Amino acid sequence: MAVTVESLPASTRSVTGKPGDDHALASVFKAYTISATFWLVFGTAVGLLLAFKFGAPDFWAEKYLTFGRLRPIHTNSVFYGWASLALVGCAYYVTVRSCGTRLYSVMLAKVGLWLFNIACAAGTIALDLGYNWGDLEYREWPWPIRLVFFVALAITAWNLLATIARRESKDIYLSNWYIVGGVLWTLVICLVAILPWYQKGLGQVAISGYFMHNAVGMWFTPLALGLFYYAIPKVLNRPIYSYALGVLAFWTNLLFYPMLGGHHFLFSPLPWWIQTTAIIASVGMLVPVFGGGANYLLTMRGRYHGRIESYPLAFLFVGVLCYIFGSAQGTVEALRDMQAVWHFTDFTVGHSHFTMYGFVTFAAWGGIYALLPLATGKRPGQFGMALHFWLATTGVAIYVISLSIGGTMQGLDWIHAKPFIQSVVDMKPYYLWRGVGGILMFLSHLVFVWNVWRMTAGKSGDAPSPVMEPEEAAV
Amino acid sequence: MKKAMWTIFGGALLLYIVIVMVIAVGPAIDLAQTPPGPGVVPLTPLQEEGRQVFASNGCDYCHTLQVRPLPEDVPFGRPSAPGDFAYATPEMLGSERTGPDLTNVGNRRGEIWQYMHLYDPRAVSPDSIMPNFKFLFREVKAVPEGETAVSIPAAFAPKNGDKVIATQKAKALVAFLMSLKQAPIPGYKMNGGMGGPATAAAPAASAPAAPAGGYAYDAAKGKALFDSTCAACHQASGEGVPGAFPPLKGNAAVDNADPTLHLHTILHGAHGVTIGGVAYAGVMPEFGSQLSDDDIANIANYERSSWGNHAKPVTPSEVAKIRAAGK
Known part of the structure; x- marks a missing residue:
């Protein structure tokens, strides 16, 4: 295989070499990671409480702790607090390093972080007080708060583009396509979600379908994939398998993903053509998913042993697998015959954790474990990373499997015209197992806090360098 | 150097905006104008x-x-x-x-x-x-x-x-x-399914053929319908909720050779009843427009034969007769 210059992250070639710049970048990366970690622990603590309420509905049923107010607090905290901040922190590091330059503005990055945090905190408080914008999923925050998030995003876009503009090389490394693409598209998404002219009746339904899946697929997905394109070759110390395949995945993702939001409203009164287009686009998504997924796996080929020795790589590997299988599952779910069984059931909740947790969250963890030690010079402990990895992996497996089985039973109960309450009764054991998975996942987040502490403020641990030996040396 | 940057990012942004206009914003502007259906009114x-x-x-x-x-x-x-x-x-x-x-x-x-x-x-x-x-x-x-x-x-x-x-x-x-009450749309049925949206041009449902040898009560169906339609108030035990929803177990209207009051109540609902000197405040909705004669007969027969009730079974034609008699 011909190794083009483009297929190597530029940081393996050059850095600015000024310690002041490195220190500034590390401080930005650290600040984003610490904020994100706070929102992860907060958001999943709320999630765990919600899981418990399925078995004990009268537990903490007071006004400010009622299920329906905490549920959007959970989803918005992990979306906008955890995953967004973790991925933006990584994105700053990846963009600066892959452009072989220094960050355009540390100040802008920090202002952006403040605004992101203010939006998340204000959004959480507003939802708990009962101020939401209808129960419009993932855009429940009142619009002025979402405007703050929009401004933070715009500042991030400006900072990243200005950084890329001052790069030394002619080419723009693929990671930056995904990262900047994701930020720019999300500016459009946020704007479309706020503009008032068509937010009425069925018009708002059309926007809900669009927003729900674009906020996932044109924000978290490109940021996580951009991170993969940098972190996987970096850790393995070898170039990406195929640059061209990455470019193909980029453009096909852009073509198909925006159109599939309607599959959240199959069999609804939305026009049938929107629903059918969404199904076709969902099938079309197999091209970027298998293309991109194969690219990552082929980059890892032959280094299977490394996946066990290197936990950063193990996290990235699970992230890639969940990207491929979680997305393929999404395609199958979008087919009308399958949707007739799974729609409205807990299977969907299993799917969203398979992807948002198994894919996006594992990608963020892999990126942080791979890159944060390079930025700060401090490493976590090997035991800490191992504990985190196995608790999280086991937890999410139990979570997804129990809700997938339970959700299927729920759907079949309805098809067999059983009284509705039967589907509630039949879900009880699966809700219990979901809680067990959730406990393991939450414990892993506490371990992650410890690991982040060691990579930032605390005492450096005993983990080996996240960058593996080059193959010649490893043989 | 700058050119590559604007080609990639500008192109990706522009393409995205075009798709969003076609798949989301355009349809949304159109759909927001959807006129209210018959009988759909604003909230108070x-x-x-x-x-x-x-x-x-x-x-x-x-x-x-x-x-x-x-x-x-x-x-x-x-x-x-x-x-x-x-x-x-x-x-x-x-x-x-x-x-x-x-x-x-x-x-x-x-x-x-x-x-x-x-x-x-x-x-x-x-x-x-x-x-x-x-x-x-x-x-x-x-x-x-x-x-x-x-x-x-x-x-x-x-x-x-x-x-x-x-x-x-x-x-x-x-x-x-x-x-939250659906305004009826005559003929608007479940014929959409996999093939397309629900349409108003529903083919007339063919009347079920009368089983040879007369009417047979479907006990399983009767129980399922009762559990999903009636048990919320009257409870699976048939004992109701004191002060709110009357019991059906031993109820004089249900456990009665003459089914008129029983069927009339299912078809047309009830507004507060006093049974055996006990007042029940609950308002029962009418089910005549929601359930077929067949379904009502199955439910009534389940109620007439459960929890110790031993009343004579009814047939769908008896339900039809009382339905035709009106309120």
Whole structure:
């Protein structure tokens, strides 16, 4: 295989070499990671409480702790607090390093972080007080708060583009396509979600379908994939398998993903053509998913042993697998015959954790474990990373499997015209197992806090360098 | 150097905006103009306030407000039509059914049931996992002038003997829930399914052939229909809820050789009854427009033959006769 210059992250070639710049970048990366970690622990603590309420509905049923107010607090905290901040922190590091330059503005990055945090905190408080914008999923925050998030995003876009503009090389490394693409598209998404002219009746339904899946697929997905394109070759110390395949995945993702939001409203009164287009686009998504997924796996080929020795790589590997299988599952779910069984059931909740947790969250963890030690010079402990990895992996497996089985039973109960309450009764054991998975996942987040502490403020641990030996040396 | 950057990012942004206009914004502008369907009216101020309470407390995360043209959605009403949502802003179609769909709940449950169920769902639905909404109620020593105490079964009522009264928020919420009634669209049936949206041009359902040798009561169907339609108030045990919903077990109208009152009540509903000197405040919705003669016969026969009742079975033609006689 011909190794083009483009297929190597530029940081393996050059850095600015000024310690002041490195220190500034590390401080930005650290600040984003610490904020994100706070929102992860907060958001999943709320999630765990919600899981418990399925078995004990009268537990903490007071006004400010009622299920329906905490549920959007959970989803918005992990979306906008955890995953967004973790991925933006990584994105700053990846963009600066892959452009072989220094960050355009540390100040802008920090202002952006403040605004992101203010939006998340204000959004959480507003939802708990009962101020939401209808129960419009993932855009429940009142619009002025979402405007703050929009401004933070715009500042991030400006900072990243200005950084890329001052790069030394002619080419723009693929990671930056995904990262900047994701930020720019999300500016459009946020704007479309706020503009008032068509937010009425069925018009708002059309926007809900669009927003729900674009906020996932044109924000978290490109940021996580951009991170993969940098972190996987970096850790393995070898170039990406195929640059061209990455470019193909980029453009096909852009073509198909925006159109599939309607599959959240199959069999609804939305026009049938929107629903059918969404199904076709969902099938079309197999091209970027298998293309991109194969690219990552082929980059890892032959280094299977490394996946066990290197936990950063193990996290990235699970992230890639969940990207491929979680997305393929999404395609199958979008087919009308399958949707007739799974729609409205807990299977969907299993799917969203398979992807948002198994894919996006594992990608963020892999990126942080791979890159944060390079930025700060401090490493976590090997035991800490191992504990985190196995608790999280086991937890999410139990979570997804129990809700997938339970959700299927729920759907079949309805098809067999059983009284509705039967589907509630039949879900009880699966809700219990979901809680067990959730406990393991939450414990892993506490371990992650410890690991982040060691990579930032605390005492450096005993983990080996996240960058593996080059193959010649490893043989 | 700059050129590559603007080609990639500018192109990706432009292409995205074009797709979003075609797939989301354009259709949304058009769909926002959808005129209201027949009989679809705006909410009253009280119902509107109730919709706010519904949204604030995230009811929509467990209850959908859309009926699909699929057989499994039949219990929730006719398929939702575009015109149903003309006044439904913010939209609350929902994405999960941890609890049942509420599109047509105003036609299935009465106000008293709603209050009781909000105060403690387990009081009327023992297996429910819905949280209680006691924070929408006040517990008082004496019921103030102009207020009515919510009837709660003794086992679920405050232990200190306090009375339960609804706050303004609870009243608004129940007003909203009671407003959730589908306006009928003649001929609008479940014929959409996999093939297309529900249409008004429904082929006339072929009348079921009368089984040879006369009518046979389908006990399994009768029980299933009873459990999903009637048990919420009258309870699976047939014992009802004291003070609110009368028992069917040993009920003089049910366990009676003459089925007229029994069938009339199912077809046309009832407004507060007194049985054996005990007053039951619950309002029973009419089921004549929601259930076929066949279904009503199955339900009635299940009730007439369960919990020790031994009344003569009824046939769908008897139901049809009483239906034809009108109120």
